[in-house]
Amino acid sequence: MGRLDGMTAMAPARNEPDLSFLLDHTSHVLRTQMSAALAEVGLTVRMHCVLVHALEEERTQIQLAELGDMDKTTMVVTVDALEKSGLAERRPSATDRRARIIAVTEEGARVAARSQEIVDRVHREALGALPKQEREVLLRALNRLAEGHLAVPSADGTARRARQQVK
Amino acid sequence: MGRLDGMTAMAPARNEPDLSFLLDHTSHVLRTQMSAALAEVGLTVRMHCVLVHALEEERTQIQLAELGDMDKTTMVVTVDALEKSGLAERRPSATDRRARIIAVTEEGARVAARSQEIVDRVHREALGALPKQEREVLLRALNRLAEGHLAVPSADGTARRARQQVK
């Protein structure tokens, strides 16, 4: 699952708070824990995300892709995996014959209930390592950042070069 | 610079604190801001990381790779870039003729001073969006997590399959 790559110690040996390292490290490690925990029920993070959103209401692949911040081509692969596992099915939309509704199977609903418990448990275990008051302030502060100064990604430095024509 | 991919709303619509989303989102956005800011002085995050560590004392590529949590092959590419920009040079180690010391040039030291200011500024701007007390608790809590429950990555679910023989 890769490395942190350079974010380790952006502010080394100077006793400056290294927010980059802290956020990258904790999110990276939490993600490995989440992936490992969800693997126990045969899900990836993406599959869990799609299952849960598809259970809420009738949604098309594009709608699910937007909710999970995935590309529509990534969604194809994810739905393929869910279908192969028998957890969801593609059904034609009643109102738009181009679109497919992702219908969660009974088995899919059972797995989703378990996977949601797993997600909550992993989060609880992480937060449980903190004093209650510290935990609440942490969540409030992260929410404030996520909604404010760290709401939207900066213009993409890694912008792709103009793509070569395929044919 | 990619997406968050499924981490968006691990705990949707349930008013559960979604630590995965918060950490992934904030670290992702901060990273885009950092990359964009460092691009102003022609550096990547990795180049900055290597420069700063190489300035502290005489270090070989392998030592710098470990400090920055990079693969040694990634370090080759990073040092190539630093050399091409005239910011660092490979020098033979006096004690081990296999190893190369990464020596920062004068220009490299100037750039590193500026890039460190940029890193600190980006961090200050992010943290500045928070009330002072909240900021301090956030850093304390993240440190506690990074040193405790979220210290080391979980066994890698994405383990590579056995590699095919090359020749």
Next chain:
DNA sequence: TATTGTTATACTCTATAACTATA
């Protein structure tokens, strides 16, 4: 025999392009 640094390359991931079928 082990390690440093290098090159070459295989693997994974993601996104772009192009296509089909609808709208």
Next chain:
DNA sequence: TATAGTTATAGAGTATAACAATA
């Protein structure tokens, strides 16, 4: 003309393997 979903594939990133020089 535009959009939903699909397929194919380009491109970037990263890690593995093999190698030369040296320990």
